[in-house]
Amino acid sequence: MKGQRGGFALGLIVGLLAGLAIALAVALYITKAPVPFIDKVPQRTAEQDSAEVERNKRWDPNAPLAGKQPPLPAAAASAPTAAPSAPPTAARTPASAPAAQGGSTRDPAAILAGQSTDRAAEAFVYFVQTGAFTRTEDAEQERARLAMLGFTAKVSEREQAGKTMYRVRTGPYGTRDDAEAVQGRLQAANIDARLVRAEKP
Template identity: 35%
Template sequence: MSKQARGSTSLRKQRGGTMFGVIAGLLLGLVVAAAVAVYVTKSPVPFVDRASRGPDPSLPDPGFAPDPNRSLYGRDAPGGLAPSGPITIAPAPVPQVSQRDTPARRDELGDLLASLSKPGANTNTNTNTSPPPAVAPPANAKPPAAAPAGRYVLQVGAFRVLEDAEALKARLAFLGFDVRLQQAQVNGVLVNRVQVGPYARLDDMNRARARLAENKVEATVVRQ
């Protein structure tokens, strides 16, 4: 029994010491906070000091500063003060047209129109102008010479073997061309030439040459 009594008393002492420490800490914190608050209120704060300062005597008084808009007020406004009413800008004077000059100008225009409408002015101008003289052609001038008439032949091949020339001639005749053979000596060798034509007009020759090209036959123009 004595051991239980001793244990209970020791627990009570520990609880009492803990509570005492907590209360003592709270009281100490309140005292420190109060001391800091008193120190702050009595010490000079920078922004509080600025609010209590007066104007700097070295700076000019803003009431006597020159007005930057003084040039807009005009001559009638007092020095340094803006006019109370709205600023009105006087319109530029409009040049007046004198009425004395208008009748004279009208008379001059009337005289000019009357002089232009007279028939004499037109007759003078017509009599002074004459048509340019006709230029006679020279006596020795000759009419332009006509283009010489000729015939065109399309040569489509030259063969040493007569059978080859005959075969090409038959092929072109089957296509509707007017084909002929012509034999000639070239460097001592007999050559059989296959020719299409002749054509009296250049247009006909060009059309025939185009048809030969469509059938993959090359032709050379020979003028006779």
């Protein structure tokens, strides 16, 4: 009797559990409710799907490289870009001040070079030589011819190749221009004239 009671109780429990399982399955099928521990993903609506599609259309894969910048408002994005302002007027440098005041703008190095050239030119004098003779009589005759033309000349001696030469020259002249002017006048009178430069004594 005890074995029959135990088998009956066990069969009753198994039958109840089976009935509950069947009833639960039918209820889930009818209501389509998520099954605990199995269907954990919530059902998506049509609105959520359309919103996801729009986000995918506007997605920019390069956005992270550009940095996190907030999107511009619609009014700011449509507004035209302002033209860049003109650069401020550069302050006048000290080098430009003399030019504005009428002063000299020459480079100091150029000024010094010009002064050096002037000093070098001042270290020489110029003569116009019309001949060099081996006899003093010929030199004196040449000097007399120049005197007749209105030029003052002098006869000077110089040793050259073991011989004494007598040179007939006019001058000295302080500048090359003055000497070249006299040379031109002598050449116009058919006199062979040569420009000679010598150091100041």
